[in-house]
Amino acid sequence: MSKHTEDFTETCVRSEAVYDGALLHVRSDEVRLPDGKTARREYIRHPGASAVVAMLDRETLLLERQYRYALRRHFIELPAGKIDAGEDPLATARRELKEECGYSASSWRHLATLHPCIGYADERIELFLATGLKREQAKLDDEEFLEVLEVKIADALEWIRDGRITEPKAITGLMWAEKLLKGEWR
Numbered sequence: 001m002s003k004h005t006e007d008f009t010e011t012c013v014r015s016e017a018v019y020d021g022a023l024l025h026v027r028s029d030e031v032r033l034p035d036g037k038t039a040r041r042e043y044i045r046h047p048g049a050s051a052v053v054a055m056l057d058r059e060t061l062l063l064e065r066q067y068r069y070a071l072r073r074h075f076i077e078l079p080a081g082k083i084d085a086g087e088d089p090l091a092t093a094r095r096e097l098k099e100e101c102g103y104s105a106s107s108w109r110h111l112a113t114l115h116p117c118i119g120y121a122d123e124r125i126e127l128f129l130a131t132g133l134k135r136e137q138a139k140l141d142d143e144e145f146l147e148v149l150e151v152k153i154a155d156a157l158e159w160i161r162d163g164r165i166t167e168p169k170a171i172t173g174l175m176w177a178e179k180l181l182k183g184e185w186r
Helices: 090-101 153-161 169-180
Strands: 011-020 024-031 037-047 048-053 059-066 074-076 080-082 103-114 125-135 146-152
Touching: 011 125, 037 090, 048 090, 048 103, 048 169, 059 153, 059 169, 074 169, 080 090, 090 103, 090 125, 090 146, 103 169, 146 153, 153 169
Parallel strands: 048 125
Antiparallel strands: 011 024, 024 037, 048 059, 048 080, 059 074, 059 146, 103 125
């Protein structure tokens, strides 16, 4: 990787709340650019999320099929959820795996931090690997409807290739799982 020394940092001159919702907060900032000019930056503040690559065995994992209103369609995703204020991301991952899929795990590993929308949001997703799964009782949140799928990793990767899985945290998590299972990554 080449060493970059030039600093392109933008500094906030003025910040305005455009919308404050239960989950998302939209801001509009005036920023000073590196050349001294100003520009407008609109972005979304997000509390962050945790996502889980939940392995039932070496070949099979849990995925979810869930309707996403913004795009008016069903998506296949990893178990995931919003990090509550003050909550540890691993605690979020454990909670979401149990609530959504009805499983606990005896082994947890942090895989990566993802920033899925860097052009317009500060969202981060903490990606975890869960193994040693034990079946328990699922307890979905109110207003949450989903189907839990047990899928072979090879099939899930094919679903990425054919466009059936398009959601970025699922794609990233499945690629991580494949690399780990092949012994290419530790």
